[in-house]
Amino acid sequence: MSDRETALDELEIAPLVGTVLAVQANFYRVQLDPQHPDIPAGVSRFLLCTRRSRLKKIGQKVMVGDRAIVEEPDWEGGRGAISQVLPRTSELDRPPIANVDRILLVFALVDPPLEPYQLSRFLVKAESTGLEVGLCLNKIDLVTPEVVDRWCDRLQKWGYDPQPIGVSSGFGLTELRRGLAGKITVVSGPSGVGKSSLIDRLVPSVHLRTAPVSGKLGRGRHTTRHVELFDLPDGGLLADTPGFNQPDFNCEPSELVGYFPEARYPLSRGRCQFSNCLHRDEPNCVIARDWERYDHYVEFVNEAIARQEMLQQLGEKESNLKRKTTRAGKSEYEPKLASKKYRRQSRRWQHQNLQELCEDLEEV
Numbered sequence: 001m002s003d004r005e006t007a008l009d010e011l012e013i014a015p016l017v018g019t020v021l022a023v024q025a026n027f028y029r030v031q032l033d034p035q036h037p038d039i040p041a042g043v044s045r046f047l048l049c050t051r052r053s054r055l056k057k058i059g060q061k062v063m064v065g066d067r068a069i070v071e072e073p074d075w076e077g078g079r080g081a082i083s084q085v086l087p088r089t090s091e092l093d094r095p096p097i098a099n100v101d102r103i104l105l106v107f108a109l110v111d112p113p114l115e116p117y118q119l120s121r122f123l124v125k126a127e128s129t130g131l132e133v134g135l136c137l138n139k140i141d142l143v144t145p146e147v148v149d150r151w152c153d154r155l156q157k158w159g160y161d162p163q164p165i166g167v168s169s170g171f172g173l174t175e176l177r178r179g180l181a182g183k184i185t186v187v188s189g190p191s192g193v194g195k196s197s198l199i200d201r202l203v204p205s206v207h208l209r210t211a212p213v214s215g216k217l218g219r220g221r222h223t224t225r226h227v228e229l230f231d232l233p234d235g236g237l238l239a240d241t242p243g244f245n246q247p248d249f250n251c252e253p254s255e256l257v258g259y260f261p262e263a264r265y266p267l268s269r270g271r272c273q274f275s276n277c278l279h280r281d282e283p284n285c286v287i288a289r290d291w292e293r294y295d296h297y298v299e300f301v302n303e304a305i306a307r308q309e310m311l312q313q314l315g316e317k318e319s320n321l322k323r324k325t326t327r328a329g330k331s332e333y334e335p336k337l338a339s340k341k342y343r344r345q346s347r348r349w350q351h352q353n354l355q356e357l358c359e360d361l362e363e364v
């Protein structure tokens, strides 16, 4: 066995494993798990790594959040090479992060105002990932305790247990920190609610640029674009997502009901008469209509159906298009010759047909 094989063999017994915190132009910032006997005392556990060419060859992508095996650490230079990506437990595509455990939705009670419909969209989108969903209500300093209580009662009826917080004053952040320990959490929510300010407070080493909520849209001007996981002092990793105000759904209409906690319980207890019931006008449906968000549910189902129909039409259109390359070298779609019945009949075909017709007439 060569020296290298022996070294690899040893690595297999006790590989250096870490989590990819950020991707920066073909380099991966990896935080190694602590207490590995190979990590010398006093060196940084953060290594800037390349990806082994073998991984490139097999098309193995490395994502933020990935658990990776690191070889050939250069402790002085803070470098290493990723030789293997461990199986993922989850994979989000927006933001592109692997192994996320929890989505934490942050909304403000005011400034921007808390809108039930918008909150519902974010909740459904978060539920559609299949991950645990948490909800914080920020800016409690700007409303009365009665307003906070009213919102908490209302959202409990939706099936959630919101945590009121005040990022400016630090209210509720100790409890929030406890829920983040040992997990990878993605923070999401509309613009201007205080997501970046929250991360600034939770991760002392991070200073994201934040600006006052401004303009007609009531949006904060801070922009969060690249994907990065921040290391929390009490353990756990946190990522911010760019603020967006209207998440889209790309799920099947029939899946939506499962993303409403209010409907999950009756569905687990009984069955609708029709197996493909969408719980709208169908008879003998187990879902009651008297819960606050039922209208949201119906609207989201209608939206998902419309989306499905649009995709179907697009699919049909696309199958009638063929790709051609223009003189400028660009690739474009042009209508395929329509199916037989619309195609201009060729002379020969016309001639044949006439002949057949004549033969038919002769037979009569």
Ligand SMILES: Nc1nc2c(ncn2[C@@H]2O[C@H](COP(=O)(O)OP(=O)(O)OP(=O)(O)O)[C@@H](O)[C@H]2O)c(=O)[nH]1
Pocket (backbone or CB within 6 Å): 138, 139, 140, 141, 142, 165, 166, 167, 168, 169, 190, 191, 192, 193, 194, 195, 196, 197, 198, 209, 210, 211, 212, 213, 219, 220, 221, 222, 223, 224, 241, 242, 243, 244
């Ligand atoms: N009054 C009050 N203002 C807050 C609080 N938390 C954050 N803010 C302010 O709200 C504004 C927007 O905060 P950001 O942290 O930029 O919001 P964001 O959610 O990251 O916004 P995007 O980057 O657009 O997604 C800033 O002016 C913050 O100072 C709070 O608890 N109380």
Ligand SMILES: [Zn+2]
Pocket (backbone or CB within 6 Å): 272, 273, 277, 278, 279, 280, 282, 284, 285, 286, 287
């Ligand atoms: Zn039903």
